[in-house]
Structure formats: structure tokens, C-alpha cells
Amino acid sequence: MRRRNARRAVARGAAVKVASRARLITRLAVIALLVAGGLVSDLVSAAVTHPAYAHAYLLESSPVDGQVLDRPPAEVRLRFNEAVNLGQRSIQLLDVTGKKLEIGASGYTDGKANTAQASLPTGLAEGTYVVAWRVTSADSHVVSGAFSFSVGHPSSLAVPVEQDTDPAVPVVDAIGRALAFLGMALVLGGALFVTVLWPAGRADRRGRRIVWSGFAALTAGTVVVLLVQGPYAEGVPLTEVFDPDLLGATLSTRLGQALLARLLIVLALGVAFGIAVRPASRPADTGAAEAEAAGTTRRIAPPAFAVAGAVALTLTWTLADHAQTGVQTWLAVPATSLHLLAMSLWLGGLIVLAACVVIPAGRREPTRAVSLEPALPRFSLLAQISFAVIAVTGLYLSWRQVGTWGALGGTVFGRLLLGKLAVVLAVLALAAGARRFVRRRGREPLGIEAVPSTALRRLRRSVAGEVVLGIAVLSITAVLVNTAPARDSYAPPVDSTVPLPAAAADAVPELRGGSVEVKIEPARLGGNVADIYINGQGGSLVAVPEISGALESPDRAIPALPVKVTAAEPGHYVANSMSIPYPGDWVLRLDIRISDFDETPVRVPFTAR
Incomplete structure (x- = not known):
């Protein structure tokens, strides 16, 4: 009889483990589906709004578009509104049949990073020629265009000039950027929740796995963007992604250096997180003073290192994107950094809270009390602070990147921003309900140590809704990064x-x-x-x-x-x-x-x- 009971106990234990793993796989699958939905949004945007990627713009050219010259020009000169990076195909000359003609290498004029020039061959025959140009703007996005001039008399063009040779390149770039955004949220927000807000998080395998998956997504997304930037800038097929010359050219730009620094920061943060979740051990021969000193060092050094790493990680975005171009860059860089940091802390912590605390608690027997203390109240306070930072910085950044009311509805960037605002308002409504739940349960005699099953079900639905909408906000943000700001692209008729x-x-x-x-x-x-x-x-x-x-x-x-x-x-x-x-x-x-x-x-x- 005892052996039979023992076998039954073992079988029940195995069944519990299998069920636990199945629930974990299900939760991870749900998160993966949400992420996939965000990526689909990015793919659609990349395919539909790709022409709006041009963030720098051409101020003037010599020759001027459509100009008829008496004699062939000695060079082509292009002046942009901001500094640009030049590549091997930055300036090309084509005849009326679309054939590329040999010209001098592209370079800067008098050391000015916003002015490009290339010498033209002598003895150009009479007729019309096309200058096709393709450069990378200071915020890492590609700008391309073409114009024509004529020598002697105009002639009709036989073929159009195509600038984007491979439409898969911007799509893959959008996937990499979205993965990097999601990974940053899981790394920063998830790690903070596991190590600080949730006392049991350091020993919880599920929470650690989610954070480590964030490190993997952030690394993978960064590597994808780093590799794809070369073909994206040069307008070559995706098969050239491993070309060492293109990779070297990318690493010589501000974006390439920021991506390389991001990989190093991710490695350092990964080591710090591994140390933070490692169980503390005390050797037998360690004295009390030494143990106390070691404990003090462990309490101070890792958090300080993590804060510095989080700030440095956000700067790898803001120092190579919209924030460091345009007006008030001195204020835009810290404002954008705070915006990204607050959103990452909220969304990453929310995903871990939903996957490891609230939803697992609801899977238990309804008659048993479920403890949400102290993770839920702590995260509620963090979310409140994050939303305040997101609101203040978001209003400023919206004004800076939109400029006028007409640009909200008249540009792709403005319409995306309105969509993001609508989703954020829905998130705030759900978050306010969760905040009321925490306050109301805090006034109960048992606090939130014992949550009734009906109240827990409502909380689960609210948190799950926040996760879905949070992924939507993250996806729209990734699309906004790849879209020309409305202030630059809006042109009222x-x-x-x-x-x-x-x-x-x-x-x-x-x-x-x-x-x-x-x-x-x-x-x-x-x-x-x-x-x-x-x-x-x-x-x-x-x-x-x-x-x-x-x-x-x-x-x-x-x-x-x-x-x-x-x-x-x-x-x-x-x-x-x-x-x-x-x-x-x-x-x-x-x-x-x-x-x-x-x-x-x-x-x-x-x-x-």
C-alpha cells in the first residue's frame, strides 16, 4: 500500500511539473504572438511608408534640376540641411538609356559634412543626364533622389531611375529595430522587477528566463540592424549583408558605433544580472566584518552599475536617431532617453508581472488565498511614476517632431502619433483600474495578502489588456523611429x-x-x-x-x-x-x-x- 501511494505521489508530482511547463510554454507563446503582431505592424509600415524614410533633405544642387547648360559641368555638388554619410554609390551619373557613366569618387566639399561632390567626365555629349544620389542622414536613415540636367539641348529619358533595389532590406531592418525595442524593455523593466520589486523573483526560474530572452532579443535585433545597415545605405540586395566592406563602412558611422557600443553594454548588463540573481554564498571561514563589507558592496555596486548601464543603453538609441537632429537637441536627447527608459521599465515589468505573478496566481485553486504582496503595490508605484515621465516627455517630443496641428493629420508620422496616443490613453484607463484595485485592497484588513478569486480574475484581465496594448505602443514606437518627423515632412498645399x-x-x-x-x-x-x-x-x-x-x-x-x-x-x-x-x-x-x-x-x- 505504501509503495502504491508513493508511486501515486511521484506520478502526481510529475503531472504537476508537466502542467507547470505547459503553462509556462503557453504564456511564452502568448507573448510571442503579441510580439509577432507588433512585427507585422512594422512590416506593413516598412512596406507602405518606406518613401517617408528621408529625414535629411536636399537644399540645393549644382547643376539645378532641369537646367540646360551650354557646356558640360566639371562636377556635381549637393548641399543638404544636415551632415550626411557618403558611400560608394552616393552619387551616380546616368545617360538617357539608364547606363551608368564613370565619374569621380564621392567626397565632401571643403570638409563640409553636409555638402557632397563628385567630378564629372570631360566631353559629355549633348543631351540629358540623370544624377542619382543616395546618402545616409545623421539620424541613420537613408535619403535618396535623382534630378536631371541637359547639355546643349534636352533629350527624353528612356528608363526611370530606381533607387531602392531590394524591398526586403527595409523590412528586415524594421524587424531588427522592433526586436531591439522589445529586448530593451524585457532587460531593463524585467530585470528591475525580478531583482527589486519581487522578492521571490531572484529564485524564480520563469522570471529569469523572460529576462534572459530579453537579452537574446536585444542582441539579435542589434546585430540585424548592424548587418542590414550596409545594404540599406548602399541600395544593394540583402545577399550583400555580410560584405566586409559594407560592415566596415557601417562601423565608421555614428549608428554603427552606437550599435557596437550597445552590444558591449548588453554583455556587461548580462553579467551584472547573472551576478544579481546568483544565490549568495558565505564561506565558513569568513568573519562577520568581512561578510558585512561584502554584503554592503553587493547592495551598492550592482545597482549603481545597473543604473549606469541602463542610461548608457538608452543613449545608444537617442544619440543616433531623431533626438540628435533638428531643434533643441540639448533637451531632446535627455527627454527621449527618459521617455524610452520609462516605457521600458513599465512594459518589461508588466510582462514579468503578468507572466509570473498575476496570471499564475489565477491558475491556482479558487478557494486558496493568493498573495500578491509586495510585488503588485511596488509595480503599481513604478507604473505611476513611469506614466508621469512618459506623459511629460511625450508632450514635448510630440511638439518638437510635429510642430503644427495640420501636420498631425497631414503626415504619416502625425497619424501614427495619434494612434499611439489613443493606445496610451487606453493603457492609462486600465492602469487606473489596477491602481484603484491596489488602493482598495490596501485598505482591507488583510490587505492584498488574500485576494478573492473574482477580484483576481478582473485583475488578470486588466493586466493582460495592458500587456497587449503595451506591445502595440512598442510597435508603433518602432515604426515612428523609422518615419520622417512631421515637422520635416509636412508640406501644406x-x-x-x-x-x-x-x-x-x-x-x-x-x-x-x-x-x-x-x-x-x-x-x-x-x-x-x-x-x-x-x-x-x-x-x-x-x-x-x-x-x-x-x-x-x-x-x-x-x-x-x-x-x-x-x-x-x-x-x-x-x-x-x-x-x-x-x-x-x-x-x-x-x-x-x-x-x-x-x-x-x-x-x-x-x-x-
Whole structure:
């Protein structure tokens, strides 16, 4: 009988272990599915919004886009709004058939990191040529474009110029960045929860596994971004990811150095975490004074090292991304660092709290009391502080990266930011409910030492909802990092009305008191569409024999660029391919022929972004 009972006890113990492992695998699978959902969001964004990646922009070029020269230029010169990194394919010259011509190596002009130049071959034949350029902006993202110039006379282009040769490269880059974000949250927030907020966490195998998985995700994501940056910057296929020349070029940039430093910091933090969760041992021959000194060192040194490591880890993002470009970088870098740190501490701790404390507690027998003390109250306080930091820094960063109300709905960055705000508000609602639960249970005689099963089920649902929404916030953040800030990308359409000169009214009575209305979209560098309306008395459209146009730069010594205007309907004329070579102030000059012998000029000033 005793042997039979012993066998039954062993069998029950084995069954409990199997069930425990199954529950752990299930929880990890749920987290993996949530992460996969975030990665899908990143993939869709990378595929759909990739053209918005350009964060630096071209201020001016020589030759100017569309310029017709009497003789071949000696060089091509490009000036950007910020410092850029040059690669092997930064400047290329193509003929009308798309064939690449041999030119000089790309370099900086007079040591200026924002001005690139390349010498051109002598004896270029007459016709049109395309300059294709591709550089890496200071915030690590690739900027590319193309413009044309002609020698002698223009000629039509036979093939378009493609800048992105492999669409898989930005997708893989987005995956790496998302993994790195998730890993940072698990490393910082999870490690803090396991070692400080949860007394039993140091000895809990589940919590340690989640934190170690965070180290693995952070390392893997960082390595992916480091390897992919070379093909991404040069516009070559993903198969070139292990090219030593590309890797060397990446390591010579600010981003490459930040990624390398991140790997070293992750290694150091991994060693510190391993020491922190290792059981303390006291040799038999150690005296009381020595033991007390060793204990003091262990209480002070690892936390101080961990704080320094956490700050250094966040700086590997903020010193190589949006924060260190644009306005108020002196404030943006610490604000962004605090924003990332607070979000990581909250989300990483929340995942460990859900996977190791709240959800496992709900799996127990409903008649048994479940102790959530002191992990839940401590994390509730941490979450409250984190949300305050996230709110303050988020408001400032939103203003810095958006700038105007119109940019919120008018750019991809602004719409993503609105989506993130909506998710954060939902998280705050759930967190407020959990906070009320902690306060209410704290006023009970037994506190939260004994939680009824019904209350625990509500808490489990609330925490699970926070985890889901937290992963969504993390995914949107990863997408925002890869999207051009709204302040740089927003270009409000131009809608300007200029009165017609009195001479036009004298020649054509229908134009007395009339005006010229011009609408330009998107009013930014590159191709634009200009709609021109000739308004007469009472706002009626008046047809004129012909309109010719030209773009003039009031502050640059460049020739006027011709603009072809065609009639769309009586009184309505369109310039379908008006190319603006660089942002800034421009004047659209319209020469309006109002009769067989009379012509009147109209100038419409506007600003392109």
C-alpha cells in the first residue's frame, strides 16, 4: 500500500511539473504572438511608408534640376540641411538609356559634412543626364533622389531611375529595430522587477528566463540592424549583408558605433544580472566584518552599475536617431532617453508581472488565498511614476517632431502619433483600474495578502489588456523611429490668389477686377502639380490664348526653370510636371497672353518644404 501511494505521489508530482511547463510554454507563446503582431505592424509600415524614410533633405544642387547648360559641368555638388554619410554609390551619373557613366569618387566639399561632390567626365555629349544620389542622414536613415540636367539641348529619358533595389532590406531592418525595442524593455523593466520589486523573483526560474530572452532579443535585433545597415545605405540586395566592406563602412558611422557600443553594454548588463540573481554564498571561514563589507558592496555596486548601464543603453538609441537632429537637441536627447527608459521599465515589468505573478496566481485553486504582496503595490508605484515621465516627455517630443496641428493629420508620422496616443490613453484607463484595485485592497484588513478569486480574475484581465496594448505602443514606437518627423515632412498645399494687373483689364474687359488663383500640391521638392485659374468678374473663369511659366529663386543665383503649362478647361490651366529642385522660397512667374498682341506677367510667391 505504501509503495502504491508513493508511486501515486511521484506520478502526481510529475503531472504537476508537466502542467507547470505547459503553462509556462503557453504564456511564452502568448507573448510571442503579441510580439509577432507588433512585427507585422512594422512590416506593413516598412512596406507602405518606406518613401517617408528621408529625414535629411536636399537644399540645393549644382547643376539645378532641369537646367540646360551650354557646356558640360566639371562636377556635381549637393548641399543638404544636415551632415550626411557618403558611400560608394552616393552619387551616380546616368545617360538617357539608364547606363551608368564613370565619374569621380564621392567626397565632401571643403570638409563640409553636409555638402557632397563628385567630378564629372570631360566631353559629355549633348543631351540629358540623370544624377542619382543616395546618402545616409545623421539620424541613420537613408535619403535618396535623382534630378536631371541637359547639355546643349534636352533629350527624353528612356528608363526611370530606381533607387531602392531590394524591398526586403527595409523590412528586415524594421524587424531588427522592433526586436531591439522589445529586448530593451524585457532587460531593463524585467530585470528591475525580478531583482527589486519581487522578492521571490531572484529564485524564480520563469522570471529569469523572460529576462534572459530579453537579452537574446536585444542582441539579435542589434546585430540585424548592424548587418542590414550596409545594404540599406548602399541600395544593394540583402545577399550583400555580410560584405566586409559594407560592415566596415557601417562601423565608421555614428549608428554603427552606437550599435557596437550597445552590444558591449548588453554583455556587461548580462553579467551584472547573472551576478544579481546568483544565490549568495558565505564561506565558513569568513568573519562577520568581512561578510558585512561584502554584503554592503553587493547592495551598492550592482545597482549603481545597473543604473549606469541602463542610461548608457538608452543613449545608444537617442544619440543616433531623431533626438540628435533638428531643434533643441540639448533637451531632446535627455527627454527621449527618459521617455524610452520609462516605457521600458513599465512594459518589461508588466510582462514579468503578468507572466509570473498575476496570471499564475489565477491558475491556482479558487478557494486558496493568493498573495500578491509586495510585488503588485511596488509595480503599481513604478507604473505611476513611469506614466508621469512618459506623459511629460511625450508632450514635448510630440511638439518638437510635429510642430503644427495640420501636420498631425497631414503626415504619416502625425497619424501614427495619434494612434499611439489613443493606445496610451487606453493603457492609462486600465492602469487606473489596477491602481484603484491596489488602493482598495490596501485598505482591507488583510490587505492584498488574500485576494478573492473574482477580484483576481478582473485583475488578470486588466493586466493582460495592458500587456497587449503595451506591445502595440512598442510597435508603433518602432515604426515612428523609422518615419520622417512631421515637422520635416509636412508640406501644406499652396493656395494663393494674386490680382491681375490693371493693364490686363484695359485690354480685356472680362478681366476687370479679376485675379489669378494658383494651387500647388504637395509644395515640396520634387514633382508638383500646379493648378492655375484665371478668374474674371464675379469669379467666373476666363479663357486666355496661352500661359507660359517659369520658376524663379529670389535668393539664389540660378537661371529661371521653365514650367510647361497646358489648358485643362476654359480658364483652368495645369502644370503637371513642375519640378522644385530644393525647398525654400520660390516665385512662380506666369506670362499670360491675353490677346494676340498683349501679354501680362504675374508673379506668385510660395514656400516649398
